[in-house]
Amino acid sequence: MEFRHLRYFLALADELHYGRAAQRLSISQPPLSVAIQQLEASVGARLFDRDSKGVRLTPAGAAFRGSAQALIDRAEDACALARDVQAGEVGRLRVGFVGSTLFNGLSGWLKAFQAAHPKVEVVVVELNSQDQIDALLHDELDLGLVHTDRLPPALAAAPLYTEPFVACLPADHPLAAQPCIALPSLGEQPFILFSRKGSPDYHARIVDICRRHGFYPRLxxxxxxxxxxxxxxxxxxxxxxxxxxxxxxxxxxAVFRPLVGEVEASTVFAAWRRDADPALREALLATRPPTVAIHNAGDATQAPRHQQG
Known part of the structure; x- marks a missing residue:
């Protein structure tokens, strides 16, 4: 039995006329007659009576009709599901993120994606960059939003956006009264930094920014x-x-002040396994807002535009 036989059977059951059923199926009448005979042989029961009065479903044919329609419907549903999965319309997407993305449009991005892809279940978890890299390698995440593109060979990355670094000071700190901060003025201050273990590359990048401005931070x-x-x-x-x-x-x-002079920007990257199915990941990245402007406290400058990832 083939699905073709079921479609032919259902067309004839609807029309109860070989000529009209053949026309509806865009075939000639002889192949339809042969297909019905083949189906009846496969089922082991006569499905139609045909005489001078026309074509009628037999009791066996009437009983078979509902099951045949259900099989066709299930096959069509299976095909639609496969197409939706391939197109990134159905499935489960596990996304890791670093904390800064929460304040840079992540929630709006995810809401826009969910509105456009209501059949996709999105699971998000906050992890530092290193923990996201480990989770990606162990297939525990489908996409990571990280602060580094120095990744193991099994992973790939693309830049999402950049934003400036700013000085973060206690509100009662003497330097907090200044409209902007020269990095060397922080040279003697006790520093609080992101964990070296949590993101070795990011930690080293900030230390290097300080070094290029004449000091090593007093961690x-x-x-x-x-x-x-x-x-x-x-x-x-x-x-x-x-x-x-x-x-x-x-x-x-806590207060925030822009930094004076040339300071390397902070970049967020999308990271994923090279061997992973790209459909859901690409669907999410495609709904990413084009630009998120960051305004420095006491300053009117904006962060650079998002780079295409």
């Missing part, structure tokens, strides 16, 4: 997440250099 505390760093600053335990997005975090006790 006092480390935070595993950026919000922890900002919280420690807000409690007066030191100063830091953080992505500008954290100006939107609304933590009392």
């Amino acid at each position: 006092q505390h480390e935070g595993r997440h950026w919000l922890s760093v900002v919280s420690l600053v807000a409690q007066g335990l030191g100063v830091s250099i953080v992505p500008a997005a954290f100006q939107r975090a609304g933590l009392q006790g």
Whole structure:
């Protein structure tokens, strides 16, 4: 039995006329008659009676009709599901993110994706860059939003956007009264930085920014997440250099000031396994907002436009 036989059977069951059924199927009448005979032989029962009065379903044919329609419907549903999965319209997408993306349009991005792809289940989890890399390698994430593109060979990355670094100071710090901060003025201050273990590359990048401005930061505390760093600053335990997005975090006790001079920007990358199915990942990246502007406290400059990832 073939699905072709079922489609021919259902057309004839609807029309009860070989000529009209053949026309509906865009075939000639003889192949339809042969297909019905083949189907009846396969089923082991006569499905139609044909005499001078016309064509009628037999009791066996009437009983077979509902099951045949259900088989066709299930086959069509299976085909539609396969097409939807390939197109990134159905499935489960596990996304890791670093904290700065929460304040740089992540929630709006995910809402837009969910509205456009309601059949996709999106699971998000906040992890530092290194933990996301490990999760990607162990197939525990489908996409990571990380602060580094220095990845193992099994992973690939593309830049999503850049934003400036800003100085983060306790509100009562003497330098907090200044409209902008020259990095060398932080040289003698106790520093709070993102954990070296959580993102070795990002930690080294910030230390190198300080080194190029004439000092090594006096590391006092480390935070595993950026919000922890900002919280420690807000409690007066030191100063830091953080992505500008954290100006939107609304933590009392911390102030943010733009940095004077040329300072390397902070970049967020999308990362994924090279051998992973790209459909859902590409569908999510395709709905990414084109630009998110970051305004520095006390300053009107904007972050660079998003790069295409």
